[in-house]
Amino acid sequence: MAVAFDEMNIPGGDLRPAYQELARWLKETPPEALEYRRQEAELLFRRIGITFAVYGDSESTERLIPFDVIPRIMSGKEWSLLEKGLKQRVKALNMFLRDIYHGRDILRAEIVPDDLIFQNPVFRPEMNGQQVPHDVYVHIAGIDIVRVDAEDFIVLEDNARTPSGVSYMLENREIMMRLFPDLFARHRVAPVERYPDELLAALRSVAPLSASSEPTVALLTPGVYNSAYYEHSFLADKLGIELVEGRDLIVKNNEVFMRTTEGLKRVDVIYRRVDDDFLDPLTFRPDSVLGVPGLMSAYAAGNITLANAVGTGIADDKAIYSYMPDIVKFYLGEEPILKNVPTWRCREPKDLAYVLDNLSELVVKEVHGSGGYGMLIGPAATKATIEAFREKLKREPEGFIAQPTLALSTCPTCTASGLAPRHVDLRPFVLTGSKRTTVVPGGLTRVALKEGSLVVNSSQGGGTKDTWILDE
Amino acid sequence: MLSRTAENLYWLARYVERAEYLARTIDATLRVTALPAAYIGKTNEWDSALLTAGVAASFYQKYEEANEHNVVDYLSFSVDNPSSIRNCIEAARLNSRSVRTALTSEMWDTINSAWIELQEVWSKGTSTREDLAKFLRFVQETSLRFDGSAYRTMLRNDAYWFSRLGLHLERADNTARILDVKYHVLLPEEEHVGGPLDFYQWSSILRSVSALTAYHWVYRETLKPWLVADLLILNGTLPRSLASCYDNLVRNLDQIGVAYGRQGPAQRHARGIRNRLEHSNMNDIFQHGVHEFIQEFITDNSRLGEIITKQYLI
Numbered sequence: 077m078a079v080a081f082d083e084m085n086i087p088g089g090d091l092r093p094a095y096q097e098l099a100r101w102l103k104e105t106p107p108e109a110l111e112y113r114r115q116e117a118e119l120l121f122r123r124i125g126i127t128f129a130v131y132g133d134s135e136s137t138e139r140l141i142p143f144d145v146i147p148r149i150m151s152g153k154e155w156s157l158l159e160k161g162l163k164q165r166v167k168a169l170n171m172f173l174r175d176i177y178h179g180r181d182i183l184r185a186e187i188v189p190d191d192l193i194f195q196n197p198v199f200r201p202e203m204n205g206q207q208v209p210h211d212v213y214v215h216i217a218g219i220d221i222v223r224v225d226a227e228d229f230i231v232l233e234d235n236a237r238t239p240s241g242v243s244y245m246l247e248n249r250e251i252m253m254r255l256f257p258d259l260f261a262r263h264r265v266a267p268v269e270r271y272p273d274e275l276l277a278a279l280r281s282v283a284p285l286s287a288s289s290e291p292t293v294a295l296l297t298p299g300v301y302n303s304a305y306y307e308h309s310f311l312a313d314k315l316g317i318e319l320v321e322g323r324d325l326i327v328k329n330n331e332v333f334m335r336t337t338e339g340l341k342r343v344d345v346i347y348r349r350v351d352d353d354f355l356d357p358l359t360f361r362p363d364s365v366l367g368v369p370g371l372m373s374a375y376a377a378g379n380i381t382l383a384n385a386v387g388t389g390i391a392d393d394k395a396i397y398s399y400m401p402d403i404v405k406f407y408l409g410e411e412p413i414l415k416n417v418p419t420w421r422c423r424e425p426k427d428l429a430y431v432l433d434n435l436s437e438l439v440v441k442e443v444h445g446s447g448g449y450g451m452l453i454g455p456a457a458t459k460a461t462i463e464a465f466r467e468k469l470k471r472e473p474e475g476f477i478a479q480p481t482l483a484l485s486t487c488p489t490c491t492a493s494g495l496a497p498r499h500v501d502l503r504p505f506v507l508t509g510s511k512r513t514t515v516v517p518g519g520l521t522r523v524a525l526k527e528g529s530l531v532v533n534s535s536q537g538g539g540t541k542d543t544w545i546l547d548e
Numbered sequence: 549m550l551s552r553t554a555e556n557l558y559w560l561a562r563y564v565e566r567a568e569y570l571a572r573t574i575d576a577t578l579r580v581t582a583l584p585a586a587y588i589g590k591t592n593e594w595d596s597a598l599l600t601a602g603v604a605a606s607f608y609q610k611y612e613e614a615n616e617h618n619v620v621d622y623l624s625f626s627v628d629n630p631s632s633i634r635n636c637i638e639a640a641r642l643n644s645r646s647v648r649t650a651l652t653s654e655m656w657d658t659i660n661s662a663w664i665e666l667q668e669v670w671s672k673g674t675s676t677r678e679d680l681a682k683f684l685r686f687v688q689e690t691s692l693r694f695d696g697s698a699y700r701t702m703l704r705n706d707a708y709w710f711s712r713l714g715l716h717l718e719r720a721d722n723t724a725r726i727l728d729v730k731y732h733v734l735l736p737e738e739e740h741v742g743g744p745l746d747f748y749q750w751s752s753i754l755r756s757v758s759a760l761t762a763y764h765w766v767y768r769e770t771l772k773p774w775l776v777a778d779l780l781i782l783n784g785t786l787p788r789s790l791a792s793c794y795d796n797l798v799r800n801l802d803q804i805g806v807a808y809g810r811q812g813p814a815q816r817h818a819r820g821i822r823n824r825l826e827h828s829n830m831n832d833i834f835q836h837g838v839h840e841f842i843q844e845f846i847t848d849n850s851r852l853g854e855i856i857t858k859q860y861l862i
Contacts, residue, residue, distance in 0.1 A: 324552050
């Protein structure tokens with residue numbers, strides 16, 4: 077694999093401009109001082125209780141995501157390009173969803189094959205012809221971005237269902253400002269703290285017509301045992317809205333109410349962090365106790381807005397991903413600003429043959445998987461693992477896609493043996509309301525803490541960094 | 549506010565209060581049992597500790613004998629005892645987590661830190677008296693910090709009032725339970741009045757509700773059983789007396805009623821109990837029977853809990 081693009085150091089010894097001040101500061105700061113603040117940061121995280129749960133890990137049901145105190149820095153110029161690309165991408169996602177559940181022009185134009193939609197388990201026939209307020213499906217999107225050079229931003233994955241991680245963007249900044257006021261004083265870092273306000277404004281802007289002029293918004297969580305529960309409570313708190321569970325809600329005459337100490341109170345917009353499958357036991361999984369019976373009929377009656385809408389999974393599905401450049405062109409008539417990773421669709425015999433021949437060099441992902449589970453990283457896998465995967469792939473080729481192993485960009489990171497480059501990705505959050513789309517300058521930078529590792533997922537030992545966009 | 553949020557706040561306060569009460573009970577029992585046998589008499593103090601905690605039956609399913617080691621373990625650290633101190637803190641943290649939005653950061657920090665300390669320092673229980681003393685102090689300090697941060701940082705709205713309801717209801721229950729178990733040593737007509745045995749029993753009761761110093765301030769007298777009963781039942785200036793708990797319950801329920809523009813059975817029931825306490829004096833109570841009085845109170849008090857739940861929390 078080629079040497080990865082480093083975001084701080086230019087080969088030959090020069091520094092990229094955005095990092096010059098940081099490098100100076102690092103030179104002046106003794107390693108012990110850095111280590112001391114690193115420990116301080118960990119203590120703060122634990123005290124605040126910012127934890128996440130790891131599924132299938134009974135030993136420690138609550139863990140901290142390791143936090144790296146060295147910020148990841150991007151220039152304002154780089155950001156404005158990225159921002160433009162993100163808005164373009166999310167606009168296309170929304171138009172695609174609107175089309176899939178209504179006219180289906182894109183299928184007729186044969187840009188995307190029918191069966192990829194209709195045989196896809198995340199396609200929701202319940203949404204056919206259903207009007208959603210202002211045609212917004214994806215109110216909150218988390219687009220995973222990687223870099224391999226100084227020019228391009230590449231989308232690794234679109235998250236259009238219930239993307240998480242924004243609490244880390246906000247808390248990381250909070251803690252960095254507390255621990256490194258001196259470092260902030262030497263930079264002009266664009267603030268991220270208006271995210272909750274922007275989110276609330278976006279949610280209120282898409283309230284249904286039958287809502288009052290002061291719509292009530294609530295955040296629906298699966299409950300304290302969910303891995304992202306901390307984030308749910310954190311956001312509800314910052315937005316000043318109720319954090320509800322399914323059992324707090326009741327549907328009467330196709331309206332949704334929450335049970336309060338003063339009786340029932342109508343809810344107009346639900347920022348739901350519960351997956352489609354669990355939303356309404358009457359429509360989806362009958363065994364779900366997380367949902368609200370009748371919610372889908374209230375939704376169909378237009379009395380409640382769900383954010384994100386039901387059925388958005390069809391837009392961020394890994395099988396659809398490879399069509400995104402065409403989707404952008406089809407709806408917007410523009411060249412996509414953000415690149416896609418070249419992707420082999422194993423459902424196509426020609427691609428499958430190539431993938432099977434080159435398994436040891438490719439990354440193979442389950443079309444419906446997430447969180448870094450169930451994927452094969454060819455260059456890092458043993459022969460036996462590759463052979464086992466080959467069998468799986470042959471049995472069910474349509475369940476997989478393959479991509480080249482990208483040399484993700486690296487950033488300086490604290491390690492046991494001092495600062496060293498580690499691979500990173502970035503998840504910015506894109507908010508879409510009735511009138512505008514906004515991206516708060518920043519996002520969640522995830523870092524693979526193990527040397528050489530390319531897996532940044534928190535469930536697989538990744539950490540996070542504060543992401544600085546310089547205001548120039 | 550959400551009914552579930554109110555319910556969580558209410559129980560959160562109850563758990564913290566209960567943990568503190570258990571710690572005080574153990575502390576007081578340790579003091580009494582440290583005395584030479586002649587001072588204690590034949591009663592097994594560890595047995596009464598179990599009784600005042602209301603867990604005697606489940607204890608004997610697990611242990612043969614109520615001695616210091618077993619009872620301290622069961623009341624403090626046992627996973628099997630649903631109201632052990634450990635489980636109270638555990639439950640308080642779980643409740644806090646599900647209502648984080650309704651807690652101030654100071655309250656959350658108190659509970660979360662206590663929970664972390666419980667895991668990191670006390671997960672194996674205590675092996676020495678010194679350790680145990682430290683543990684009991686930790687529990688009491690947690691409760692004080694929690695209560696203090698609630699008092700100092702919470703908005704005075706329904707979230708605060710529901711949390712206070714839990715606190716005072718639990719506190720009234722605890723005080724009443726001590727009286728229920730120990731009422732016999734408070735009876736004035738008992739023949740061994742004034743013996744050294746009783747003195748230590750009375751002071752132990754007072755200690756378990758942190759009222760020993762208060763007694764002297766209020767009565768400026770040596771310990772007298774009927775005054776001990778008077779202090780714990782009727783004296784409105786002692787925060788842990790039944791009268792005081794009910795002043796608070798009535799006030800907090802009124803505040804909820806005013807804010808919601810509606811009174812209900814909870815308000816009426818609480819007022820009824822408060823009026824009964826207000827119009828009682830120790831003479832009548834002794835004549836009526838202390839034991840009966842206390843038992844009626846315990847029933848009435850848990851009835852209030854049920855009414856509050858039905859009216860607001862579900």
